[in-house]
Amino acid sequence: ADLTISCGAVGAELQLCQAGVARWEAQSGHSVEVVSTPNSATERLSLYQQILGAQSSDIDVLQIDVVWPGMLAPHLVDLNQYLPTNATQDFFQSIVDNNTVDGRLVAMPWFTDAGVLYYRKDLLDKYGLEVPATWQQLTEAARTVQAGEREAGNSGFWGYVFQGRAYEGLTVNALEWIASYPEGGTIVNDQGDITIDNPQAAQALTLAASWINDISPQGVLNYTEEEARGVFQSGNALFMRNWPYAWDLVQSEQSDIRDNVGVVALPAGGENGQSAAVLGGWNLAVSRYSEHPQLAAELVAFLTSPEEQKRRAIDGSYNPTLPALYQDEEVLAAVPFFGTLYNTFTSAIPRPSAVTGDKYPRVSNAFFNTVHEVLSGNTEAQQGLDGLQSELRRIKGRGW
Amino acid sequence: MTLRTLKGIVLKIGFWLLVAVLMVYAIFPFYYALVTSLKPSSELFQVSYWVDSVDFSNYATVLSQPTFLAAIRNSVIVAVSVVLIALLLGLTAAWALGRVRFRGRTTVMMIVLGVSMFPQVAVLSGLFEVIRTLDLYNSPGGLILSYTIFTLPFTVWILTTFMRQLPDELEEAAIVDGASPWVTLTKVFMPLLWPAMATTGLLAFIAAWNEFLFALTFTLTDSQRTVPVAIALISGGSQYELPWGPIMAASVIVTVPLVVLVVIFQRRIVSGLTAGAVKG
Amino acid sequence: MTDRAFLQQQADSPRRERGTRVRRRRVRAAWLFLAPMLVVLAAVAGWPLVRTFWFSMTDASLSSLEGGQFIGLENYLVYDNGWYGIMADPMWWQSVWNTLYFTLVSVSLEAVLGVIVALVLNAHFRGRTLVRAAMLIPWAIPTVVSAKIWAWMLNDQFGIINHMLLGLGLIDAPLSWTADASLSMWAVIIVDVWKATPFVALLVLAALQMLPSDCYEAAKVDGIHPVRVFFRVTLPLIMPALLVAIIFRALDALRVFDVIYVLTSNAASTMTMSIYARQQLVEFQDVGYGSAASTLLFMIIALITVVYLYIGRRQLGGGS
Amino acid sequence: MAGVKLERVNKRFGSTRVIDDVSMAIGDGEFVVFVGPSGCGKSTLLRLIAGLESITNGDLLIDEQRVNNLTPQERGIGMVFQSYALYPHMSVYQNIAFGLKLAKTDKQTVDERVRQTARILQLDGLLERLPKALSGGQRQRVAIGRAMAREPKILLFDEPLSNLDAALRVQTRNEIAGLHKRLGSTMIYVTHDQVEAMTLADRIVVLNAGHVEQIGTPQELYERPASRFVAGFIGSPRMNFIHVEARTGNDRGCRINVPGVGERDLPQQLPADAVGERLELGVRPEHLHLTPAAQGEGVEVVNVEYLGSEAYLYLQMADGELLVCRTEAPSRFERGERVTLDFDADKVHLFDGEGRALPVADAARRSDRHSEQAPT
Amino acid sequence: MAGVKLERVNKRFGSTRVIDDVSMAIGDGEFVVFVGPSGCGKSTLLRLIAGLESITNGDLLIDEQRVNNLTPQERGIGMVFQSYALYPHMSVYQNIAFGLKLAKTDKQTVDERVRQTARILQLDGLLERLPKALSGGQRQRVAIGRAMAREPKILLFDEPLSNLDAALRVQTRNEIAGLHKRLGSTMIYVTHDQVEAMTLADRIVVLNAGHVEQIGTPQELYERPASRFVAGFIGSPRMNFIHVEARTGNDRGCRINVPGVGERDLPQQLPADAVGERLELGVRPEHLHLTPAAQGEGVEVVNVEYLGSEAYLYLQMADGELLVCRTEAPSRFERGERVTLDFDADKVHLFDGEGRALPVADAARRSDRHSEQAPT
Numbered sequence A: 001a002d003l004t005i006s007c008g009a010v011g012a013e014l015q016l017c018q019a020g021v022a023r024w025e026a027q028s029g030h031s032v033e034v035v036s037t038p039n040s041a042t043e044r045l046s047l048y049q050q051i052l053g054a055q056s057s058d059i060d061v062l063q064i065d066v067v068w069p070g071m072l073a074p075h076l077v078d079l080n081q082y083l084p085t086n087a088t089q090d091f092f093q094s095i096v097d098n099n100t101v102d103g104r105l106v107a108m109p110w111f112t113d114a115g116v117l118y119y120r121k122d123l124l125d126k127y128g129l130e131v132p133a134t135w136q137q138l139t140e141a142a143r144t145v146q147a148g149e150r151e152a153g154n155s156g157f158w159g160y161v162f163q164g165r166a167y168e169g170l171t172v173n174a175l176e177w178i179a180s181y182p183e184g185g186t187i188v189n190d191q192g193d194i195t196i197d198n199p200q201a202a203q204a205l206t207l208a209a210s211w212i213n214d215i216s217p218q219g220v221l222n223y224t225e226e227e228a229r230g231v232f233q234s235g236n237a238l239f240m241r242n243w244p245y246a247w248d249l250v251q252s253e254q255s256d257i258r259d260n261v262g263v264v265a266l267p268a269g270g271e272n273g274q275s276a277a278v279l280g281g282w283n284l285a286v287s288r289y290s291e292h293p294q295l296a297a298e299l300v301a302f303l304t305s306p307e308e309q310k311r312r313a314i315d316g317s318y319n320p321t322l323p324a325l326y327q328d329e330e331v332l333a334a335v336p337f338f339g340t341l342y343n344t345f346t347s348a349i350p351r352p353s354a355v356t357g358d359k360y361p362r363v364s365n366a367f368f369n370t371v372h373e374v375l376s377g378n379t380e381a382q383q384g385l386d387g388l389q390s391e392l393r394r395i396k397g398r399g400w
Numbered sequence B: 001m002t003l004r005t006l007k008g009i010v011l012k013i014g015f016w017l018l019v020a021v022l023m024v025y026a027i028f029p030f031y032y033a034l035v036t037s038l039k040p041s042s043e044l045f046q047v048s049y050w051v052d053s054v055d056f057s058n059y060a061t062v063l064s065q066p067t068f069l070a071a072i073r074n075s076v077i078v079a080v081s082v083v084l085i086a087l088l089l090g091l092t093a094a095w096a097l098g099r100v101r102f103r104g105r106t107t108v109m110m111i112v113l114g115v116s117m118f119p120q121v122a123v124l125s126g127l128f129e130v131i132r133t134l135d136l137y138n139s140p141g142g143l144i145l146s147y148t149i150f151t152l153p154f155t156v157w158i159l160t161t162f163m164r165q166l167p168d169e170l171e172e173a174a175i176v177d178g179a180s181p182w183v184t185l186t187k188v189f190m191p192l193l194w195p196a197m198a199t200t201g202l203l204a205f206i207a208a209w210n211e212f213l214f215a216l217t218f219t220l221t222d223s224q225r226t227v228p229v230a231i232a233l234i235s236g237g238s239q240y241e242l243p244w245g246p247i248m249a250a251s252v253i254v255t256v257p258l259v260v261l262v263v264i265f266q267r268r269i270v271s272g273l274t275a276g277a278v279k280g
Numbered sequence C: 001m002t003d004r005a006f007l008q009q010q011a012d013s014p015r016r017e018r019g020t021r022v023r024r025r026r027v028r029a030a031w032l033f034l035a036p037m038l039v040v041l042a043a044v045a046g047w048p049l050v051r052t053f054w055f056s057m058t059d060a061s062l063s064s065l066e067g068g069q070f071i072g073l074e075n076y077l078v079y080d081n082g083w084y085g086i087m088a089d090p091m092w093w094q095s096v097w098n099t100l101y102f103t104l105v106s107v108s109l110e111a112v113l114g115v116i117v118a119l120v121l122n123a124h125f126r127g128r129t130l131v132r133a134a135m136l137i138p139w140a141i142p143t144v145v146s147a148k149i150w151a152w153m154l155n156d157q158f159g160i161i162n163h164m165l166l167g168l169g170l171i172d173a174p175l176s177w178t179a180d181a182s183l184s185m186w187a188v189i190i191v192d193v194w195k196a197t198p199f200v201a202l203l204v205l206a207a208l209q210m211l212p213s214d215c216y217e218a219a220k221v222d223g224i225h226p227v228r229v230f231f232r233v234t235l236p237l238i239m240p241a242l243l244v245a246i247i248f249r250a251l252d253a254l255r256v257f258d259v260i261y262v263l264t265s266n267a268a269s270t271m272t273m274s275i276y277a278r279q280q281l282v283e284f285q286d287v288g289y290g291s292a293a294s295t296l297l298f299m300i301i302a303l304i305t306v307v308y309l310y311i312g313r314r315q316l317g318g319g320s
Numbered sequence D, E: 001m002a003g004v005k006l007e008r009v010n011k012r013f014g015s016t017r018v019i020d021d022v023s024m025a026i027g028d029g030e031f032v033v034f035v036g037p038s039g040c041g042k043s044t045l046l047r048l049i050a051g052l053e054s055i056t057n058g059d060l061l062i063d064e065q066r067v068n069n070l071t072p073q074e075r076g077i078g079m080v081f082q083s084y085a086l087y088p089h090m091s092v093y094q095n096i097a098f099g100l101k102l103a104k105t106d107k108q109t110v111d112e113r114v115r116q117t118a119r120i121l122q123l124d125g126l127l128e129r130l131p132k133a134l135s136g137g138q139r140q141r142v143a144i145g146r147a148m149a150r151e152p153k154i155l156l157f158d159e160p161l162s163n164l165d166a167a168l169r170v171q172t173r174n175e176i177a178g179l180h181k182r183l184g185s186t187m188i189y190v191t192h193d194q195v196e197a198m199t200l201a202d203r204i205v206v207l208n209a210g211h212v213e214q215i216g217t218p219q220e221l222y223e224r225p226a227s228r229f230v231a232g233f234i235g236s237p238r239m240n241f242i243h244v245e246a247r248t249g250n251d252r253g254c255r256i257n258v259p260g261v262g263e264r265d266l267p268q269q270l271p272a273d274a275v276g277e278r279l280e281l282g283v284r285p286e287h288l289h290l291t292p293a294a295q296g297e298g299v300e301v302v303n304v305e306y307l308g309s310e311a312y313l314y315l316q317m318a319d320g321e322l323l324v325c326r327t328e329a330p331s332r333f334e335r336g337e338r339v340t341l342d343f344d345a346d347k348v349h350l351f352d353g354e355g356r357a358l359p360v361a362d363a364a365r366r367s368d369r370h371s372e373q374a375p376t
């Protein structure tokens, strides 16, 4: 193969990537090998770090998370050198900025992501409930429906599933809870101060902890996206927090709940709160150790082109990084909520990766471990946050 | 009399019950993996204790993945090479340690023993560097080299014990016949050590076949991965299911050869371990 | 050896020689034969260990190994308006505790079960070969695979273990074995015990087979109760083998990585020293810090080994 | 009180019959030795008596009581094993005390018994040692002590001396003989060493392929072997066998032709219809008489072995067989000399085609008739 | 051509001196046997000659050439090991050929040499067999064949028969004796079995704790042991030793007092100043004469061992010592009888306080004087 690309490991994501790559192969006449990487982002990052640390030319094009450009920049080429000067002009500027490190464009936005709430239309209708606007409402509704469904014989039915394993996904989930409260809390603010020990956070975590074994199975503490989707898609959950990619899957022909699913913005933290979605999304970068950087850049350009993004939006409900596509009829037909949730996507809150830099993985790790402890019921929220505060101080040391 | 026979019967029943419990305990997980792997995806989430209808689709899924086949190939290459290298180096070292008295022998033995208790993580970064320097990163060569860290010590240890058990007179006879150490080792000892080498080789094979941490750390691309990593990283084979079926199928596929080997060699393994561990 | 050297040798020491030529040649051959092994071990173990020690005193990171600055023992412990370093990291102490707990519990269970299994396998009964082979199966299954299988069996929603327990009425709601912090350690222990018991059993079986059979006949002639014979004769005699098995297993358990990595990943409740070190090293790219953790792990294992061997020998020596 | 009686005892392992219809009666206080070639079933027979193997068929009686189904302990048996079977991790004291079940109730009695046993066996100073710190002979004594401590009615020994070196063997042999005299208990002793058998036994049981060849006192076996097997087995150097032809024969004696010696009259009864048959003449090395022969006559001395007190001469017969002759040392003959040989007619044995000894006609020879013939 | 000479050879392992100033000369074609108790250094001495151990001090000469620094192969040595040490995975042919092949002999010569060796040892039909398919005696012969094949100047044997059973031992012993006669090569043979030593050796070297006690023909050693150690070591049953007191003594003989027997004149020279010293009298069991004694007189017969051709009587002396007396069988005496004992004055030995034999005054006894005394 002339090039090697690593793109998602999750089933549909991988297939979409393969399809796109295949099209480029047909068009350009080059061959590309698609390698699969671990499901979990944490794992994937460490793999990349090893690859790049080894200065290995094994992977030319990498799919990198929005939080990684800062960390990986030294190992990535400046795409400006290989792409036309106006290459980035149609993209969300915020993401382009995110991907520009010291003036070098290290990655092209590929798809953006923000957490959304999936719900079962049929069941809410059945029990005459509204789509919840706050976490509290969600809790109530989940409780009601869960009790009802269990009564009706589905003893494995749960109210809410999310990503609760101690990994990056939990950081995202928890940040969404915390940020949704009025004056939304943060872990580390833009100035680099450690701010996690705030009342919103405690409130949010206390509520989340109450879900376990109430409306969420205890196993959720070991769930990633796919496990959550497994439960939801097999008809065993009322609500699910997930990324937009799941839309296409739950709406697929084999899905038990096809056409019974709705998607809304995540609930807000209380009456005065606001819905908060954490910015996710992935970008395509070219390794500095690639033997064919020009060719690789061309592949990146192709994959991030409007046609390709549109196709991915329609086939896989991946959020385009081109504002224009959010008005595209065909896209909206396939994924109606792209229109309704446009604000959610544009105003998604970033994780504190920029300010914490190299130490972000530790910060995230400390954070999700604490949250996990709280969710497991091993510590009270406040107590956990106290601990986290000092833990983060320890990590911060003499500075980020 | 009757009391005695009654007691005998009760004892016998108790014994067979114990055997049954142990058997179930030992093989049920593997059996369950087999059962799971033979279920069509639609039945995956219904717990059942046996297969009603055999369905090979999971196997088809796994075996049709080129990455999995590559992983199997890599595992075979790595494991076989590791065995050969460990046996070759182990045999020569075992001769030196087992049959020659020289100053520093105990020290070497202690070093070998010490190496065998290295935590893998403790050498991870240094080894990473060595492998990078040797340009073996993300290639079977890197794994082969790194696996010697745990296969070599016990190979040396076990073979040394076996080597010691060979009668001194045999070697002296060879000396009187004018044989050099190398001739003695290859022409006289090696043919006699085949059983020990088979045991040690098998143990090394299993260790190399099963190794995970180095394989995860020192390989990156699917084409270079070994089976344990491939299995650990298997994710949705197709879009709409949790990949338990394929994972179980893959597990069964990689386990069966080992189980067969172990069953064939079980007696040898016992004696090999006896020699290596208990007397050593 | 050349003739010159030979003559020289003769001239040097006509009356007192340090060895015949045969002997000297053998010693030379011995070192020659050892050389390849020593070179390889130096490459894969010696050098890396030295590097790890070195890294542990730098702030090297994974993506720039050489860029690390020497910072002394700061990775271990440093005071800078508060204590920093591994020794000050509660997670480290948690992982030390987890590791010791895991080791103690799993190895004890393995020892007891291993002896029972070995006794059964040592008995004469029809189908013994079959049972023996069956008992070896868990041992042959790759750790990662067995962890996967167990993860599936322990799955909270679809796992057969919960199904069985529910069926037997032992629990009323499915347990989430791998997620519940209070259960996940036990889940890991269950898997490890399942996997490693055959190894202990094998070693003990080997020892049992070497026991002098006529001691048992002597006991039979003396009419001694089998239970008494087990505790007074068998157990003391297999003790050395059992101790060896236990130390082997303990060393493995102290280093445990893959079972936990697959089963519960980085969860704090099952974080062991190896997991901790790897997390620092690989996931946080902090080679310096991770190396310091690895170094501590190595020293703890070495210490425990030495203490164990010392106590073991003392006990054996005292008993004899 | 502790006689042992075997009545048509059989033992099969699978389909192989290892013990074949063995009957015998062992008196109280008797010292009986089982001898026979390796694999003939000595150990098996002993283990049947001990109760370590089950009897396939037949009865075993101890003190007139059928004990087939009793455990070794219930039979009142003590046993000393070839490898001693000492518990390696127990001290001498513990080894001896272990079998004493009294432990729970009465420590003092155990202690007394152990010390008394140790005194008898002169182990007093060694009680705290582990077996590995003992010499072969001392281990041997501990093994005996352990067997004795429970005061069994019958003591069994399975080749107890075969692990000892020659000098120690002689010494320990004497100790066992002394012990038997002092204790007076019934002892059954297995060995394949005929010197041990001859010197220790009141009576010897010669086993061959699972059946009893002959039972008798050492002297009976040596002087009146019932079969060629026993004759060849007992005595060292071994009895010489020469193929001879019967010339005449009746119930008062016979005449045979010995190649290279000539015709001789022997006191053995020979049925008239057996005349002309090939028989075997058995002559012990000390009963061959040699006289110098002229060159070309007689047989050649092919080897002379000097042993200090005596010498063995090896004679090459015409048919290639070697005969051994025991003479005083140094020998009157040298290698290569030729000699004529002869023998005492009343000291030789005749065996028929099936290897059975032909009975001696008159009662001229010694007349004790206690020897028991095996049922076969 | 292949004489072996040891000149003040010493061997130390660490600080233990295992071989202590041993000197001897072995003639070409001689059959020399090393005997001695276990651990006395027999094997070590043999291995020094073979070149398997290094000589700490002293010279080893083969054919007048110093060979201390040569390999076994260069010394022209063949060796037969106690356990034969056959290569188990090689056929008999390969076993014999191995050394030849290593010496780069051409194939045809190897083949010829192997077949010739096999013929001499009657191994022709067995060449393709593996050692495990051979009987003990055959293995023994293969081991000899292997040692012979390279036509070594000297053949060494380290207890080659000790793994064989009694009957085979006698047979193989005869074969080795025959082989030596046919080959005529120098042979050095280690054993701890004195029967082997006596029957095989031209000369015997008796070793004790690393030094040579005596070198001589079997008859010399038996009849004129140079020391109490040799006297006790050679002969079975062992020589009896009785403490006696010298009454008078000069260079023509002496008079001693034997407790329980009385005063006797002996031909041993005794320095006058040694009169009154405690000496030891050595009498072989066959030189003791017994006559019935009245009750309360003489000594008691405490045990009679019947061995068929002869019997051993054990006599309890006043000082508690046991004497053994060899008599014809069955013995004239029984256990418990009392006997008076006497001995032939010209067959006994006298040893001084250090265990050295006192020389016999006149040349009345046999007069071969080749016996070499150890330097000690």
Ligand SMILES: Nc1ncnc2c1ncn2[C@@H]1O[C@H](COP(=O)(O)OP(=O)(O)OP(=O)(O)O)[C@@H](O)[C@H]1O
Binding pocket: D013, D016, D018, D036, D037, D038, D039, D040, D041, D042, D043, D044, D045, D192
């Ligand atoms: N458990 C067994 N199963 C089958 N055959 C056996 C068993 N034990 C002994 N035998 C056979 O029974 C025969 C007699 O064995 P036994 O041990 O009694 O011989 P032995 O006379 O004691 O021989 P040795 O002098 O060698 O000790 C042998 O042929 C042996 O192979």
Ligand SMILES: Nc1ncnc2c1ncn2[C@@H]1O[C@H](COP(=O)(O)OP(=O)(O)OP(=O)(O)O)[C@@H](O)[C@H]1O
Binding pocket: E013, E018, E036, E037, E038, E039, E040, E041, E042, E043, E044, E045, E192
């Ligand atoms: N390699 C060695 N290191 C230390 N001591 C040794 C070594 N080999 C032999 N010895 C000692 O040297 C002495 C003589 O040993 P050697 O083997 O020559 O005795 P041996 O006369 O052959 O005895 P045996 O009749 O038992 O074979 C013994 O005390 C032995 O312990």
Ligand SMILES: [Mg+2]
Binding pocket: D042, D043, D044
């Ligand atoms: Mg036996």
Ligand SMILES: [Mg+2]
Binding pocket: E042, E043, E044
């Ligand atoms: Mg020796």
